[in-house]
Amino acid sequence: MSQLHELVTALAAPWVVLSPRSGQLSGSGAEGVYARDRRILSRLSVTVDGREPLPVQVDERDAATHQYVAMVEGLGDTRHDPTVMLYRTRTVESDGLTERITLVNRSRSAIECRLDVALGTDLAGTAAVRSGAAASLPQLAPLPDGPGRTRWESDDTRVIVTADPGVSATPRVEPGEEFTLTLHVSADFPKSTTEFSIEPPAERTPYDVTVRCDDKRVERWLDRSLDDIRALQLAAGDDRYLGAGPPWYLTLFGRDSLISSGMLIPVDPTLAAGTLRALAARQGTKVDPGSAEQPGKIPHELRAEVADHGGGLVLPPVYYGTHDATQLWISTLHKAWRWGMPADEVRALLPNLERALTWMKEYADPDDDGFLEYVDESGHGLANQGWKDSVDAVQWPDGTLATAPIALCEVQGYAYAAAVHGAELLEAHGLPGDEWRTWAAALQERFRETFWIDGYPAIALDGAKNPVAGRASNMGHLLGTGLLDADEEQTVADVLAGADLDSGFGLRTLSTAMTRFNPLGYHTGSVWPHDTAVTVQGLFATGQSDVASSYVEGLIRAAEAFGYRLPELYGGRGTGEESTPTPYPLSCRPQAWAAASAVAVLVAALGIEPDVPGGTLTINPATTAPWRTLEIDGLRVGDETLSVRLQDGEATMVRAR
Template sequence: MVEGLQPFVHDAVVSVCAPSLVVSHSDGQLDGGADGFYHGDTRALARLTVAVDSSTLAPVSGGLEGADQAGFRAVVRGLGEVTADPVVALHRRRTVSSGRLEETFEISNHGIRHVGFRLTVRASTDLAPIEQVKSGRLLADVPAEAQAEAGALFWSRGGLTVRLLSTPAPDELDAPAGQLSYEIHLAPGQSWSARLSATATHDDGDHFPAAPANRVPWSTPVLRSADRRFDRWLAQSAADLERLRLADPQSPQTGRPDQFLAAGAPWYLTLFGRDAIWAARMLLPLGTDLAAGTLRTLARRQGTVTDPTTEEQPGKILHEVRRGALQIADRLTLPPIYYGTVDATPLWITLLHDAWRWGLDAQEVEQLLPHAESALAWMRDQTQADTNGFLTYVDHTGRGLANQGWKDSDDAIRRRDGHPATAPIALCEVQAYAYEAALGGAALLRAFGRPGADEWETWAERLADRFRDRFWVTDEHGPYPAVALDGDGRPVESVTSGFGHLLGTGLLNAEESALLAARIAEPDLDAGHGLRTLSSNAVGFNPYGYHVGSIWPHDTAIAVHGLVKAGFPDAAASLAAGLLTASTAFDARLPELFAGHGSQQSPYPAPYPASCRPQAWAAASAILVLQAALGLNADVPGGTVSIAPNFASTYAPLTVKGLHVGGGQVNVTVTADGTVDINAPEKLTVITP
């Protein structure tokens, strides 16, 4: 993700049903700034406000009533009152679906007097691309002109048409002012309501991203534990993930369309390779359908040619897809389909391997193996082209992403003294992804009788040897791997949360894993409610820095899972506890990132104002932490499912229903004394400690 001059959206109410969403003030008003009804990367409405003439609306309550619904209540002061108590109330209800926003305004007279008043709704838009809104574009910059047609307002520009219709029709419709007015008279006890429907349609038929199918491609988990924070976090995350679903319009016309998760709302409600892969991987304990849809969606767009303008290369998995070119200020121009990512390709291979292990049908796996072989070949070609034999990146265009790992902001990769690293850059976690992908690819090739397995296992071991020789450095606390190697092959010696991505991949030996497990627990990285992306001891550490001091829930969850796989469940439990504490600060809906202040400074984290919320891999982190707590792993081709509750007893008694392995449901109970009971499909042998 790319940071920028983002407007503040932390306190906003975000209702989402991909590929559409609504951002509003906490009182329900859409009134400039980042507010708006968005569809397909464009702001369809920038303003939708309601007012009662000669009276004051005083907000009473408001907020989400579901991922795609919100409700707001206000009282109308100075109307029909005989005491200090308000008697006229407004209830505003909102529902968003694909390409459609519906708002119902209901006014009730609870007083003893007849009241008469004019209610006015004002609507306007700039039809701005979302990246321009994110960069601080104001409504007044380029307002779109409203027109009236058949009792409705409509706006049209740049291939997008927006229509706003009221039922009942307003008493007055003023198109130039974007104003709908109603003359309302209410006797005591009477109510009046109107429904406004806004529809947004692109002239290309909304070819991408597409609205999701009704069927959710995973099993919905239900957790009941002794820690209600965990239960709430999991339930909220599941609800948010459902509304971030998108479907690939290039899916075959027969059967079900392939689904994947949009990266996050409001800024990234589209396909991002890395984000979609990580989110699908985290959700594998709920079934393999999402992984299959994600894999096929990305495979259809896998690189086939070398194109420096888009960074496409044969075998490479894309970074992001947009409706049009992405322009950020004067420094960044990304084409609609952009391949500027170094890690999506190895992560795609690992997702295919892991999905196979969790039960993806062998025929579906086999159909994707040619894409896996192309992705492996891309890894081989890239390491052969690098002097040091690592996966590296460099922006060849001068207008693309300067950094192309998950920390992709311009200042993300820097030395301990604060100076930026020079490209080409080899990130430490990307080498771990490549190692894991090579071994996973080898396992797939061998299982399906295809050549090359032995060669890829050798390739992986040689990569590990090179990593051990070139990346490890030492400071006053001892040895650790540098965040990267720079263009001269020198270690970029910053201490970062990237340590967590190395654990459990197999790249490290037991001694190295122990060193990183201990280092992660140090307070310069572990803030008490998550891992900082950059050590607080580093020059340039900023708790509000997008990738240089903030905390990302998915980043911490990956470390939790890696610590468990590497054999450090106590350290994993401590990190997981921090995320649970953080979840209470955000009403169980963890954002994309939050500020990296330590828990000693504040028991609850401060928000990063422009963070996506909901966001796919932040929400999916709840599933990954649950998997780590249970020590749940699957080998469906081998006929086993294993469980070793590492720190699940922390939340015991615990029962989770709705996990899905090998085509069947899995339910787990952990009692207060640590006893485990698991129900799994009969074809699987359950392995317990």
């Protein structure tokens, strides 16, 4: 059985196919055709005369179209060259899957054979597949549906497969000729009970963005990332957002969708605007411990049904268990405004902004100690509610888990930035903002007095208000928020420069000096590209170009190792122990904020800071970078499209149109 990271992913959200490199779907593990949190097909395998063809190659033409090449034994000429080949061209679209199975005869004589396609489904939910519960589900019985058509039905979901000329054929193929069997897979889904469904966009926004760099790996990385970002686009009504990653996370998230769309504002500003509106429409209105909803709070994730992930983790269809999405929503709105989001669209979201700010003060700090802390009151939700949301994500140097309520250091940084950004937005629209500037200043002083320990910011405060010691990537998210002064930023940069955190392939989530460091620990030693990219943005913004460049070099090395499609996360052993990073067996690939990281680090290196409402554009490039020449064409600032060139530390705006 292949691990998730070994599977080939063909994607046009919400449809996705995960298969081994053979293209065969056997029903094992996570293999399958998925759409809208449901496994549509668990089996799709091809045999010729009862035998599986031998895989030769996968040609990933783009995110949605792959061709699987195999040779057929026992047919054709007997010499060593393969003369009968099978080509499977798989195209995933927003409403289904088309697969053309072509048998090609390059032998000297005609061939006759039996070509069979075996199909099956369990219609398992993605949560059941992920937890392993789907392994015990029976295959549904197919229902005849006319010539060349087969269907399966369960829980108001109906899957239809059409095959031309049929799922079995006995062709005679002359020398130099070919025979093609075409499959089309579609599905009808039940109406959502939550007024939310996972839908494709009416149109996938293409990206007219190019990069030229003396390091050609950078060009390949950006091109592949933008192709994946286009394939990950989903929509809530007319508003586009990115599904986080196939197959488990192809839906609307608070934190993930905001970070991804925020990184992509320079190339796709309407994506951020759509994400902001989609989340604002579902902003909390009441107190509900079961779903973690609170007035003004931005949700964590939305599904069409309850998701039972096993181990006691049961998430309702609309779940609010995140302690940072609300602040990130505010700062994403601020960034979108500064980059030129239309004024009327910004004004329409000001009531949501005010409610989000109020949530920080009235609900995010339940014990009124001046810090934002969380605890899972439901008993079935996420124990940790920052981006590191696994059970063991917040721990002491000896491995002891921190007790709740937990106040994460980066959540305080996000809150400081949100208060300052919120004040600026309010004041620009004739509303008072002094309250939030005062609130931010008080938080900054409390943080300085409480969080610093052993020469760096603690990971968090635990339930007893003790600063949780240990060097981890959390502190990297403080850079660029404004919470730290210049000396503190330098101190954090010096810590991040250490070999215990810099793996050479990116930033480790946890220092190698920690007792429970695990290079394949989900949040306890692995490397997450977006975590590294957020830190790189902060390092460049605070003038720490040398450290930032080291991390960018690491991401480029990792991108090359993964065929320029960075996964959700990978191992943190580092360049001292391995030449390429160890894959994390269950990582999504592609993944939205991993793909968006390519744009984030390149724009950060250029130091582009627009203020469209104020009529200014500042370009303050990095003093050092891991390349001599970098030029990006197609950046969007307001109504203009820019091309910016960085040459030996000097930036010029080549063109604006």
